Amino acid sequence: MFYAFVMISISMCAYEILSLILPLKFSIQTKILLSLILISGLAKGFLFVRTPTGFDIYELPYFIQLFISGAYNFIIVALFMLVIKDFIFVACKVFRINFPTHNASLFVLSLALCSTVYGTYEALKVPAVNTHEIYIENLGKEFDGMKIAMLVDIHADTLTDKNFVEAVVNKTNALNPDLILIPGDFVDGQVKSQGKNLAPLKNLKSKFGVYGTTGNHEYYFDYKGWINEFPKLNVKILENENVIFTSGDSKLILAGVPDSTGGQMGLSAPNLKQALKGIPENSPIILMDHRPSNARENAKFNISLQVSGHTHGGQMPGIYYLVKRANKGFVRGWYDVEKMKLYVSPGTSQWNGFCLRLFDPSEITLFILRTL
Numbered sequence: 346m347f348y349a350f351v352m353i354s355i356s357m358c359a360y361e362i363l364s365l366i367l368p369l370k371f372s373i374q375t376k377i378l379l380s381l382i383l384i385s386g387l388a389k390g391f392l393f394v395r396t397p398t399g400f401d402i403y404e405l406p407y408f409i410q411l412f413i414s415g416a417y418n419f420i421i422v423a424l425f426m427l428v429i430k431d432f433i434f435v436a437c438k439v440f441r442i443n444f445p446t447h448n449a450s451l452f453v454l455s456l457a458l459c460s461t462v463y464g465t466y467e468a469l470k471v472p473a474v475n476t477h478e479i480y481i482e483n484l485g486k487e488f489d490g491m492k493i494a495m496l497v498d499i500h501a502d503t504l505t506d507k508n509f510v511e512a513v514v515n516k517t518n519a520l521n522p523d524l525i526l527i528p529g530d531f532v533d534g535q536v537k538s539q540g541k542n543l544a545p546l547k548n549l550k551s552k553f554g555v556y557g558t559t560g561n562h563e564y565y566f567d568y569k570g571w572i573n574e575f576p577k578l579n580v581k582i583l584e585n586e587n588v589i590f591t592s593g594d595s596k597l598i599l600a601g602v603p604d605s606t607g608g609q610m611g612l613s614a615p616n617l618k619q620a621l622k623g624i625p626e627n628s629p630i631i632l633m634d635h636r637p638s639n640a641r642e643n644a645k646f647n648i649s650l651q652v653s654g655h656t657h658g659g660q661m662p663g664i665y666y667l668v669k670r671a672n673k674g675f676v677r678g679w680y681d682v683e684k685m686k687l688y689v690s691p692g693t694s695q696w697n698g699f700c701l702r703l704f705d706p707s708e709i710t711l712f713i714l715r716t717l
C-alpha cells in the first residue's frame with residue numbers, strides 16, 4: 346500500500362511540475378520554490394509507515410501537518426483541472442489553434458490554490474447541525490420526539506485536536522440529545538499520542554448514553570488500546586451486541602456490528618444475527634454499521650434505520666463517483682433499502698489522509714424520531 350501510494354503520488358507530482366509549473370513565465374527560483382512545495386505533499390506517504398519506535402505522522406506538530414496537507418490537497422485538486430487543460434491543449438494542437446500556455450497554467454494555479462484553501466478550511470471547521478425527522482413503524486408513543494445525535498468519522502488527531510473535539514462535544518450537548526451514536530472512525534493514531542485529543546468525548550451528555558461501533562481506522566493503529574480506552578470516555582462499543590431501551594410499555598433496540606476490517610485481522614467480524622440475539626419481537630431496531638455497503642444484506646433483518654459513515658460524503662466532485670462505486674452506490678444522505686431507511690453521514694470531521702472537503706460539508710447529525 347505504501348509503495349503504491351508513493352508511486353502514484355510521485356507520478357502526479359511529476360506531471361504537475363511538467364504541465365503546471367514549467368509553462369509559467371516565472372523566474373527559475375519561483376518555479377523551483379513552487380516545485381518544492383508540491384514535492385512536500387509527498388510526505389503524506391508516511392501516513393502508512395510506522396517507525397520501529399511506533400512514531401507516526403499524526404504526532405508531527407500542527408503547522409507541519411497543515412503545510413503537508415495543503416500541498417497534498419493542491420496536488421489532488423490541480424490534477425483534475427490539469428487533465429482538462431491538457432485535453433483542451435491537445436484539441437487546440439489538432440485544430441491548429443493557438444493555446445495560451447502561460448495564461449492557462451496561471452488560471453489553473455490560481456483556481457487550484459483558491460479551491461485548496463477553501464476546501465482545507467471546510468474540512469477543519471467545526472461542523473453545523475443537520476436535523477432530520479424520521480418516521481418509524483412500530484415506534485412506541487413514549488419515543489415520539491426522541492432526539493438522537495450522531496457523530497461519525499471524527500478521526501481525532503493533531504489536525505482535529507482536543508479543541509476541535511471539545512467544540513463538537515459542546516455543540517452536541519447543546520442539542521440536549523436523548524442518545525448519542527458514534528459508528529466508527531473515532532481517531533487516527535495510538536492511544537499514547539492521540540488519547541488527549543479524543544478525551545473531550547467523555548463530556549458528552551445524554552439520557553440513554555453514548556454508544557459506538559468500530560470503524561476501519563480503529564484497527565489500523567491500536568485496536569486493543571482503544572477498546573480499553575473507550576469505556577474511560579463513557580462510550581459503550583457494541584460489537585455484535587444490542588441494547589434495549591425501555592420507556593413505559595415501549596421498547597427501542599439499538600444494535601451495532603464491528604467494521605469488516607476486524608474479521609480480516611482475526612478479530613470479531615460483523616455478525617448481525619448475533620447482534621440481534623434476544624431482542625423482543627415487533628420493536629423498532631436502529632443499527633450502527635460503519636460502512637453503508639452492507640445495507641442490502643442488513644435490510645433483510647427487519648432493521649428500521651441503519652446509520653453509517655465511512656464515505657466522508659465523497660469529499661469533492663470527481664472523487665464522489667469513485668467513492669460511490671466503492672460503496673455499492675451509497676455515499677451521502679438518505680436511501681430506501683427495501684423497507685429499511687439508511688442514513689449515510691458525510692462525517693463530523695476530516696481525515697488526515699486527504700484533509701479537504703469541496704462542496705461536501707461535514708455535519709453533526711440530529712435525528713428526531715416520530716411515530717407513524
Ligand SMILES: [Fe+2]
Nearest residue numbers: 498530655696
Ligand atoms: Fe472515516
